[in-house]
């Protein structure tokens with residue numbers, strides 16, 4: 001079946017007349033934008049079976065059969081997936097290349113296992129007594145079960161009933177493990193990956209369920225847990241809801257990017273279908289490319305707090321790098337898309353989207369509001385914040401406009417800024433801004449990495465102290481790493497052009513009257529905080545699958561690392577902890 005190319009399947013699905021096809025099997029009656037009929041699967045007499053052409057799907061509110069036009073043929077006529085695609089293609093008049101000699105897709109058992117699990121999880125949400133906690137949770141978020149079920153939401157109970165159920169349905173242990181539905185502990189025992197969680201199914205571009213995102217209900221960590229990467233799921237290469245949103249993106253000529261699953265749910269229930277979310281990580285380059293296949297304009301709709309803004313601008317830069325046009329919609333303080341729609345309705349959301357401003361303009365607004373442009377050093381720092389966005393803009397016209405606008409806002413000559421944009425940092429990531437951003441009176445010149453290099457260049461005893469305190473790999477900014485290595489090895493003449501220029505700049509800057517002791521202490525603390533942060537990430541990855549005993553000791557370990565982190569750098573966490581928590 002891998003022989004039918006994805007884009008052909010896509011073309012077939014888009015061309016398919018789902019109402020006409022299903023209408024040959026049942027008598028459909030229009031109700032609003034949808035169609036209703038007695039269900040052909042459980043043989044009911046009431047009109048509980050819905051066909052929703054806008055989403056290209058069907059769903060029965062009694063027996064819960066649901067899916068797209070291909071699934072309909074598979075379930076109704078017992079066809080396999082490729083046969084169903086060919087049948088729909090024949091009716092839509094789309095030619096499909098003949099079947100070649102290759103056999104079936106070896107990943108078929110994984111798709112099938114995830115689909116079986118999805119059905120089982122949905123049934124737990126519907127009717128299991130233990131699922132009451134999930135039903136109550138949805139009620140508390142003002143989501144009806146009738147809304148949640150057609151979207152395939154499910155509940156994964158605590159305990160091991162999932163394992164027995166899957167065994168009863170004939171699924172093999174190794175397949176469950178490979179599909180990411182179970183996990184192996186360090187001692188070799190196998191446990192369900194999702195326990196005590198509300199599950200959001202994640203679909204691939206063919207609208208097949210390939211993974212889940214699970215929100216914890218009650219106590220537990222982490223708050224959100226996704227399926228791991230598997231042969232059928234690569235989280236950096238998929239977006240939540242893209243299988244539905246991509247059609248709407250073309251029509252609306254825009255995509256709305258939100259942070260979490262609930263945000264997607266609420267925005268799409270408000271009738272705005274072109275909404276997607278990354279899968280628990282920052283937006284990746286591949287995800288940005290995926291969006292670009294369907295539209296040229298993205299509106300970012302994240303929280304307006306500091307962490308939300310940082311996530312906004314990170315995603316914005318990634319989208320600019322792919323040549324997309326990027327706007328930012330601004331939510332009232334304290335609101336997320338979910339609460340906004342609940343409180344003020346869909347019309348308010350649409351207004352907000354209409355008021356979205358270009359991402360660079362939004363940055364300038366924020367810097368202006370914080371008074372950055374009022375002083376000379378402030379203007380310099382404001383430019384440092386704008387430069388990454390200007391450099392990210394791949395489209396030459398956008399970049400040109402950005403340079404003009406930033407030069408105007410900061411009151412510098414355009415040609416001066418142009419040179420800076422093309423300068424040393426143009427191909428490298430800008431050095432992390434570090435403590436400077438939250439502490440204007442900080443003795444750090446620009447970042448911890450730079451502070452350490454300035455000290456290193458002061459000669460002994462600072463040179464020895466710095467070399468003792470950090471390893472070259474800890475320098476994230478490549479030219480700085482090169483400078484560090486070359487000074488440590490007395491090989492400054494071997495630097496390449498970019499690093500040599502960085503070296504000259506650092507030499508020229510010097511300590512400038514700053515207190516080296518204070519500088520050293522802050523910079524080393526910052527580097528240590530980054531180390532601890534990496535350690536926390538490692539623990540988080542390991543935590544969900546361990547036995548309760550081992551979990552308890554890992555949690556204790558986490559707390560210890562976290563306390564250490566706060567002691568080292570009280571403000572550090574606020575910035576970094578947000579990752580891995582899509583939606584709330």
Ligand SMILES: [Zn+2]
Pocket residue numbers: 039040041042043044049060061062063064065
């Ligand atoms: Zn039914």
